[in-house]
Amino acid sequence: MKRPDKDIAASARMITRRGLVVGGLMGGVLGALALRMRNLQVEQAEQFRFLAEENRINIRLIPPARGLIFDRNGVLLAGNAPNYKVVITREEAGDVDAVLETLNSIVQLPEDDLDRARREISRRSAFVPVTVADRLTWEQFSEVAVNTPALPGIATEVGLSRYYPLQGDFAHSIGYVGPVSDYDLERLNDDDPLLQIPRFQIGKTGIEAKFEHDLRGSAGTSQIEVNAAGRVMRELDRQEGETGASLQLTLDHVLQNFTEVRLAGESAAVVVMDVDNGDIRAIASAPSFDPNKFVRGISGPDYRALLNDEYRPLADKTVQGTYPPGSTFKMVTALAALEAGVIGPEERVFCGGFHRLGTRRFHCWKRGGHGWMDLVDSLKQSCDVYYYDVSQRVGIDKIAEMARRLGLGTKFDLPMSAVSEGLIPTQAWKRANRGEGWQVGDTLNASIGQGFVLTSPLQLAVMTARLATGREVQPRLVRAVNDIPQAVSDAPSLGIRPLFLNLIQQSMYEVSNLRGGTAYGSRVTEDAYKLAGKTGTSQVRNITAEERARGVFRNEDLPWNRRDHALFVGYAPYDRPRYAISVVVEHGGGGSKAAAPIARDVLLQAMYGELPPLSAYPAHQRNMIEERQRNLELRPRQEPEQGRSRA
């Protein structure tokens, strides 16, 4: 289509005219923008520069209160106490050293606190407040507060700090918190801004560490306007954080305290478990330590003393420590043999004091031998030769399988630090780890819980609970998180024939209650509370032929750390089991003498719920028991927190 020239000219004129109008409008807008820019940047420049320099909007984190930890009855085990502290902000302080000097003249501060503060100050950004001193007394705190005008950049703050009112009783299970370290930051790989707060407390061990996420809560924020001097002008907005979740444990603080006190002077571990639901009622590793020292930051000498103590207070012997189970393992061997059908319940084996394998002799603990033994007798008197004999028939792999069914060699999912798996050896294990084939001798050693076998006291307690019920009981340490009950794992049957189980239970009853039983000395005379158990004594060294010849293997004659471990596992009441227990006394000597009395006292305490009456003990022991009970320094029963008394 051809457009007439006239139209082209008209179109061009129109576009030029309208274009100029548009251009004019644009020019106007440009002018307005330029004016506004001039207004902001020239006329109001002074004011805005002031705003930029003097007024800064800061966002400060409000640390949440850490979740509380209660025992099963609502007694506080881990709480938060006010912590009076002094913080310094570098950019406001100016000359940091001078300010610290002045501060030091007002309140005496330990030199290493000051050093730590100086390091911290140089590491953090200029505007981050760094804690110079905490846990001040109220007097010190108010003195600093009064003098703040003379201390630029110094501010007083009240924070919260973890404290453990029952001191050492729960040091291993609950663990402790400590200031977050660079190593923690790397390990946790957590971008929670709370972790950036200097000296923020996070769980380091035990439940405090395993439930860190729940206990920590979430940060609140406070948006504040501060001026150049760092003074807070006003709070613009505040969002409260969320307090950490509270935990209720299955532990009972009275029983726990009794157990700790009862173990005084020993290097020992005790685990008490409810056989029905697996609730751990007490889990004690002795000696213990005061976790509050770690929260405060333990002093060098104190820490070295803990490290160098040959009783190893820092180690958790209940879940981390593993020991040869000794004769407490014989139930496993017996059940494996019964199930495999290699021996009948009534079948007897002759014990002549040793078992011959090739040219080697495997000795029974009773040099003269036990004579003819059936299953019940062999457990009651803890005859070794019987087990050498049957284990040779059943083989290690069947024994190992039974051990696993009973919970040995299993890493239980408990929220404690370094829960160990123990070791239940098999032929395949030895080939893979030792590079040599399994020997029959290894089986004989394993059959009486020696050799390669290693178990933790926790595993032994679980094994006992399973033997008492025939069900696959799982241990549990946390009852409720934020009042929401935690699931009890349903414990399916182990599938062991009741006949076999009853036989084992009958034997364990006889161990503790019939004359000739290895724990007869620790019997209970109150019919309703009689226990069933098994002693164990595990060697920590090989008895040399020379020693045997000289006849020196009385434990008392050996240095402490070469004596045998004393063990006892048991449950009570024998006819309606409620609690299972395992006791390991490191280098305590014989199980019947060192471990069984402890187990009896703790189980009776658990069943009575208070100090057991003397009538529960055999008449001839009552004086001795009374004497001992008088000397126990027990903590008075604590009151549950308000609104938390749920048994």
Next chain:
Amino acid sequence: MSYLEYNVKRVPSGLSKVLHMNWPLVLLICAVASFGFLMLYSVAGGSTSPWVEPQMKRFALGLVAMFIVAFIPIWFWRNVAMLAYVVALALLVAVEFIGVVGMGAQRWIDLGFMRLQPSELMKITLIMLLAAYYDVLDIKKVSRPLWVALPVALILLPVFLVLKQPDLGTSILLTAGGGVVMFAAGVHWLYFAVVIAAGVGLVATVFYSRGTDWQLLQDYQFRRIDTFLNPENDPLGAGYHITQSKIALGSGGWTGRGFMEGTQSRLNFLPEKHTDFIFTTLAEEFGFIGGISLLMLYGLIIVFCLISAFRSRDRFSSLLIVGIAATFFFFFAVNMAMVMGLAPVVGVPLPLVSYGGSAMLVLMVAFGLVQSAHIHRPR
């Protein structure tokens, strides 16, 4: 006008086209982009990563695109205008379904090597189509209601799709750019007067309705308007950007704090400091002088475009250049007004300066069209 009407003999061909380009415009564009590189270098704390390097690469790519578009005769572009519009519209519909959700709004189609924002593409194709439409339309019919309704529909269709993403900034640019083309084409001014009057009336009614039982906006929408009108009331909420941006800008003063010395932007008080709010960094570091220089560069780009439009006797070319100049103008005017607290925060980048790929490439193609019209204008 058709192909034959151009006096082809007098149009430069081959490499001689380079000599007939609008070189001052090219230099102005490079100058503005350099401002951008400088500021991106500064907000990154004196580093070419993460922003300057990719931005330079994109600008180089944009220059190549500009030259290619410029060398292709303008009548080709007129002939493909309709097709281009349809393709852009189809892509806009496509983002509804396959778009990647970015920054809370559906805007991209991921092409693998780059993310395409069809709404950016639409800014050019809409102008092209409108210019072509008025080139074809008999001048006498321009103001007849039916012939006014058609281009209005062509504008509103993409505007509606873009609003749905939602991208308020782009829909404003599309409406304004299209409106200017219609205005320049000679549509009777009464239409514009009526639309503007209706707009003012609507705004008045909306405000009047507040608190009555026939309230036309939700409460939160009213609160946003309040915030815009008085940002100091909510310095940490919605008014945060505006307050902080004004503080940064104002503290620049006459000459600014000096290159890389801006504290407000450096201290992260400013959000989006490398994209929509980059002008505040410039104004803080180079002060009023720096800000006004950039404003003048932008003004000169508009002036050179308009002169080129007026000199062309080809209706398509003229309208196209006016439309592109207007879109470019709205681009930086809205951004600057927003940053200076004169307009609400709608999310429009500063053209050629803000960090971002799609917008930069599309603008360079648009300038390529301006160059093509300039080179191939009938003489």
